[in-house]
Amino acid sequence: MHESELYATVYYSTYGHVAKLAQEILKGAQSVEGVEAKLWQVPETLPAEILAKMGAPPKSEVPVISPEQLAEADGIIFGFPTRFGMMAAQFKAFFDATGGLWHKGALAGKPAGLFYCTGSQGGGQETTPLTAITQFTHHGMIFVPIGYTAGAGMFEMEQVKGGSPYGAGTFAGDGTRQPSDLELEIACHQGKYFAGIAKKLKGSA
Helix, strand or coil, X not given: CCCCEEEEEEECCCCCHHHHHHHHHHHXXXXXXXXXXXXXXXXXXXXXXXXXXXXXXXXXXXXXXXXXXXXXXXXXXXXXXXXXXXXXXXXXXXXXXXXXXXXXXXXXXXXXXXEEEECCCCCCCCHHHHHHHHHHHHHCCEECCCCCCCHHHHHCCCCCCCCECCECEEECCCCCCCCCHHHHXXXXXXXXXXXXXXHHHHHHC
């Protein structure tokens, strides 16, 4: 039992875009009273020499999580970039390693959320979260989308904006574009909103 409820933000980021969203989601979750929020990244599967050729920056000092540690959290928000409209292979490999948790039903009933990054507006802003939900379903997790709870910013039409009712999002473009202030604001809202909903779910259990 946790004296405070533990919520985890677990992500994979190649170039840092998802990592920036993750930091804002963590900030939002930490603003909820009685919540302990932690940040983890999943293991990299590509060799260092390949990452260097891709121009990927060094990994951050954020701790690397093992699949078994997911069971310790009361709720989890997962973040990843897209690859051809689906979650990146690194994150899929991490989910593929959760068979032992699935066998025990260790994640069943836990709330789950997601956020993501795509290369372009047509690069998977809805297909990436939509296809990721299958992972939650097989584990019996409760998907918590943000809907349009972030307010007017979600209807913004004058600037390029990532994200959807499924969760916060951003665009990487050619890699030089960074998450906008609005995208970061929505990510922070998602962290706060998710932690609040998850806290209510646990309190009613």
